[in-house]
Amino acid sequence: MPSIPAVPPVASKNQRGDTLTTPRARPDDYLPVLMFHSIGRGAGPEFRRWQVDPGLFQEQIEALVAAGYRLVGMSAALDDPADRTVGVTFDDAYQDFVEAAGILRSAGCGATVYAPTRYVGAEASWLAGPDTGLSIMDWSELAEVAAAGIEVGSHGHTHLEMDVLRAGRQRAEVALSRRILQTRLGQPVRSFCYPHGYNSAATRAAVRDAGFDSACEVGFGLHRRDGDRFAIRRLIVTNDTRPEDMEHLVRFGQGVPDTALRRAARIPWRLYRRAKFYTAVGK
Ligand SMILES: [Zn+2]
Secondary structure, eight states, X not given: OOSSOOOOOOOEEOTTOOEEOOOOOOGGGEEOEEEEOEESSOOOTTTGGGEEOHHHHHHHHHHHHHTTOEEEOHHHHHHOXXXXXXXXXXXXXBTTHHHHHHHHHHXXXXXXXXXXXXXXXXXXXXXXXXXXXXXXXXXXXXXHHHHTTOEEEEOOSSOOOGGGSOHHHHHHHHHXXXXXXHHHHOSOOOXXXXXGGOOOXXXXXXXXXXXXXXXXXXXXXXXXXXXXXXXXXXXXXXXXXOGGGHHHHHHHOOSOOOOHHHHHHHHHHHHHHHHHHHHHHTO
């Protein structure tokens, strides 16, 4: 049973000033999932928004813990429908996650970190400008955080926009990344995260058939617990998310409803990206 009363429909503002008017069901109908990338300093202007200073990160986490939330990895969050559970996820497995894992551990929190297997121990060359030099954890660092209770999931093999790839290529990317992670870490790998968030029905089928049991997109919203486990919406936490706004974020979301209009707009955008990708690779 929920331990806090049902939340009435709200018309409030998030930190960007967007008005939130989405009616809320009971709090435990939703699973808030936080999305982080890098926890560090010194990113270039294009990536700066996605890099949270470690001191701020600690305060963001501690604000939720102090408010009575339980912060856990993706599989643990899906397995445990308890109220006030929050999933915590990190895309790309940057090397600075080793420090973030220490902060999480000190606060008694878990998380899932999603690794793109081809880039393990290498640099994030898909990023632009100076950020291409950001390092991805190597296998010993991934094994170290896994041993400390962090869930390691897959972020694909080559960090490509999956939904523009032909179905066979999508299946190969997904299955290869899972096989490599399971072999190197010696444990089952349950969670997937779509690179850049992009996914289609074929992508979701590929991930399910490869043996994963959940997958995250971006979504800018709260995941409904009775919704699609292969299209889990997340809340973006950036370097300008104030600790005092964290509870509002996990209760009310980011105020971008997943409307039919938004979903329909994804199709022409995908066709454009697909044409661009296959022109670039010459196939
Ligand atoms: Zn990524």
